[in-house]
Amino acid sequence: MKRQKRTTIYDIAQKLSLAASSVSRALSDSNKINAETKALVLKTAAEMNYQQNAMASNLRKGNNPTIGVVVPRINQYFFSNVIAGLEEVTFKQGYNLVICQSNELHAREVEGVNALVNQNVSCIVISIAAEKGSFDHLQQVLDRNIQLIQFDRVVEELETFKVLNNNKQGAYEAVVHLIEQGYRRIALLEGPQELHIFRERKEGYIAALQEYGFPILSELMYANAWTKELGAQATTQLLDLPNPPDAIFASTSDFAALGVLEVANNKGIPTPEALGICGYSNEPFTEITSPSITTIDQFSVEMGRKIGNLHFREMENFSPEGKTKTLNVRPKLIVRNSTLRKLQ
């Protein structure tokens, strides 16, 4: 035994000598019902402690007002913020939010997506796992006419809504800022180039240098430095160059930037005077390091809200040709002490 019997609309109908359909109409606030009857039903329902069975209602109506989310990790600053923003919107609309994490594994992601499809959710929101694999599972979502919204890390080939940070823009602004602060040899810590977000950041770096007439030097671009440890390692090597950089843009993450800072501190290289440091993401800790770290805010909570609003707006005026729109969230440079050697 688990549940005790819940009151159903039949229980109410019987008590009031009404038809179940009338009870249903009263509860759903239909206009095809007498005001007095409605009041009576509502009163009785409250007395009998009635709660609608959402599963039955959804089955009959053929839709499930829930949004499913699949992210690599729930407890990562960026993702938990996106989810928080999304929840805000979905809750307001009376929608549920079901959450899965892929742990960066493709197989886990597939399982999660399939579970959501079985639930007949009205929308799936996803940021794909780092582990590569086919995207049949996502194609399946589209085939079933379930809305699919990709964000941040997306499968580019797939024609779906995409909500992205304008990574090129963010990187571009960071590098322009460094140039304006008088840095002349700006190194780049790159992320894995299979992920488009890292390719775009590299493009932004190059665009800024070109615009200001600086050379693009391969010796100053360091591949695959997307953890604190790899950032530190990259920094050690870069600073050992015959002609070392005077600024390092850790385009991968603030964690990499933290690795840069630690190496600089250990070597007694003063920041920002001799070495400028810029990260990416505006993790909370960047504010409290010494010196505080310049970085790029991605407006993650706002991004979550945008995703939610996109879904609900599209539900209203559904236009097939509008299915592949890309929404860009414009990131913002947060200037802090690690790059500030001129007064602003």
Add this chain to the structure above:
Amino acid sequence: MKRQKRTTIYDIAQKLSLAASSVSRALSDSNKINAETKALVLKTAAEMNYQQNAMASNLRKGNNPTIGVVVPRINQYFFSNVIAGLEEVTFKQGYNLVICQSNELHAREVEGVNALVNQNVSCIVISIAAEKGSFDHLQQVLDRNIQLIQFDRVVEELETFKVLNNNKQGAYEAVVHLIEQGYRRIALLEGPQELHIFRERKEGYIAALQEYGFPILSELMYANAWTKELGAQATTQLLDLPNPPDAIFASTSDFAALGVLEVANNKGIPTPEALGICGYSNEPFTEITSPSITTIDQFSVEMGRKIGNLHFREMENFSPEGKTKTLNVRPKLIVRNSTLRKLQ
């Protein structure tokens, strides 16, 4: 129009000239079905791209394999970790996880809980909002025989499962550590005493002092210092005492401890030599401040896993008299430089 027609078991049955019930048996891997028939059904189902309608199945079976979670904020380090741990377990069991945030508001919490009750979820996991209110909504959950598991911030009067950090133990160990490091006047930053977690931490502080024969001095206990700003303010006042403390235990949070550290740094008071500082929660930033901050780890991911396991274990051997068990997660002191003035 939203969804196109999905294949149902009737479509499969028709194609194979079978009864729907046989198709159902084959798909649910029943033993009351011929092996050949089963293989044929499975093959055909795959060809026809069949996906079970979870709503129909759940409705018929009278249960919904999902767990609902209500927390003050999804994007808070502690809570997102608990959710991550919980998701790990629920996913393994093929359960869904539905998430609501109360934003610390009682009314929002009530709405969230009711939505989950309507869904007929099999378990609700909750950490209550700071805003006080009645707990009729939680009583309602129990009345409907839905399992209720409270964690961290709980309604003590309510007889439910509770998963708690052993806050008294954590605080006790921190203060003992401070005493062993030679600190003699240890101040306490308290949280709001309406919340039991903060009362318990105070008890741990007092117990440690008593055990070592130290006086309990009200001048060294500072109420309501649970943000960085309030922590800083408290520190300024404490250090202005005629006989100031030589250590401050910010029992409320690491953020308060950060406030303490900043005031100490600004006043040129060396940490840990002249002032020991200990926080609570092991936020990521405590590792990277200068000096790094001693704190208490709450094993939040592990706590989430414990909650999940509790639910699934109890489902099996359901014993009414075991319904009010309390599980304590033992916290762990993380010793860092902010309190380390002796070699260990």
Add this chain to the structure above:
DNA sequence: CTGAAAGCGCTTACAG
């Protein structure tokens, strides 16, 4: 092992 039937708790055309 297979089929026919009932029913989970709703909603919604269809009559009146």
Add this chain to the structure above:
DNA sequence: CTGAAAGCGCTTACAG
């Protein structure tokens, strides 16, 4: 405005 009936897509006793 109200009722009787059908049906959403499954599962599961009940016969055979």
